[in-house]
Amino acid sequence: xxxxxxxGIVVVLGTMLFTTFSGSVVANAKTTKPANxxxxxxxxxLKGASNVQDxxxxxxxxxxxxxxxxxxxxxxMIGYTKHDVKVMTKAxxxxxxxxxxxxxxxxxxxxxxxxxxxxxxxGVVKDSNFGGxxxxxxxxxxAVMSPKHMPEFYQGLVSDKxxxxxxxxxxxxxxxQKKGSTLFHCTDGKDRTGIGAMLFLSAMGVSKKTxxxxxxxxxxxxxxxxxxxxxxxxxVTTNKxxxxxxxxxxxxxxxxxxxxxxxxxxxxGSTNNFLKKLGVTAHKxxxxxxxxxxx
Numbered sequence: 001x002x003x004x005x006x007x008g009i010v011v012v013l014g015t016m017l018f019t020t021f022s023g024s025v026v027a028n029a030k031t032t033k034p035a036n037x038x039x040x041x042x043x044x045x046l047k048g049a050s051n052v053q054d055x056x057x058x059x060x061x062x063x064x065x066x067x068x069x070x071x072x073x074x075x076x077m078i079g080y081t082k083h084d085v086k087v088m089t090k091a092x093x094x095x096x097x098x099x100x101x102x103x104x105x106x107x108x109x110x111x112x113x114x115x116x117x118x119x120x121x122x123g124v125v126k127d128s129n130f131g132g133x134x135x136x137x138x139x140x141x142x143a144v145m146s147p148k149h150m151p152e153f154y155q156g157l158v159s160d161k162x163x164x165x166x167x168x169x170x171x172x173x174x175x176x177q178k179k180g181s182t183l184f185h186c187t188d189g190k191d192r193t194g195i196g197a198m199l200f201l202s203a204m205g206v207s208k209k210t211x212x213x214x215x216x217x218x219x220x221x222x223x224x225x226x227x228x229x230x231x232x233x234x235x236v237t238t239n240k241x242x243x244x245x246x247x248x249x250x251x252x253x254x255x256x257x258x259x260x261x262x263x264x265x266x267x268x269g270s271t272n273n274f275l276k277k278l279g280v281t282a283h284k285x286x287x288x289x290x291x292x293x294x295x
Contacts, residue, residue, distance in 0.1 A: 039213050040058070041058050044087070048079030048080035048084045054069065064295055069181050071181060071292060077185065078109045085114055095182065097118070098182060101192075104128070125192070135236045139233065140242075143242040144241075147244070157195045158263050158264050171280055190222065199275065203280050
């Protein structure tokens with residue numbers, strides 16, 4: 001197995017393991033200042049998920065905007081209340097959920113199933129038995145993890161066969177979604193989901209600068225969750241490497257997404273060429289834009 005894929009599995013299942021032990025947390029408090037919709041879309045405040053963004057409103061380089069209530073990025077859907085379900089199905093017209101997580105993650109923390117909403121299991125990394133069964137096991141894994149594991153993980157997300165297959169299925173779903181919204185997610189809604197958002201927004205013609213700012217928004221949305229998780233980990237281990245690697249794992253950084261862009265350019269020549277690899281030809285791109293953009 002490639003080093004990047006090993007690192008990716010460690011990140012994914014390690015996050016899953018520690019999230020399970022540290023417990024769920026409530027969504028962040030409302031921001032005091034409205035976020036720029038042209039960059040971030042609209043934050044959806046739910047009790048059962050904290051990193052939920054309607055990408056509607058994000059502006060492309062030619063002045064078009066992504067349609068509202070059509071595509072939503074999120075973290076895992078395990079704590080939805082009845083009110084959350086009502087918000088997503090009534091206000092946001094949720095029709096399909098695309099789950100980028102592994103079989104182990106799904107088995108450990110299954111999404112809340114919503115009547116009338118189609119569920120698509122679309123893992124973008126291989127499953128693994130990494131992590132052990134305790135917080136202490138996870139801390140030991142973190143202690144020997146490479147400090148470069150996150151950039152390597154992101155490179156695997158745009159080059160490994162299972163990732164390419166998964167994101168190809170994601171675009172196929174978006175092309176099939178004639179009305180209503182598609183929600184796509186992983187565990188924290190920042191890495192696998194971040195790549196999914198980057199690819200979608202690239203296909204829409206959104207600038208790289210805006211894509212990066214939208215990607216980094218997860219640090220804001222997950223701030224409360226991450227503070228709780230980091231505090232819990234610090235009680236488990238005093239190992240400096242473990243603590244530092246856990247903080248790297250819980251964050252999103254420019255260098256992570258830039259590592260993916262670098263790999264795309266090396267392997268495919270351009271993001272546009274990678275989109276073609278995912279089935280987004282010029283014709284399909286035009287079709288997607290007619291479906292998901294408005295002037």
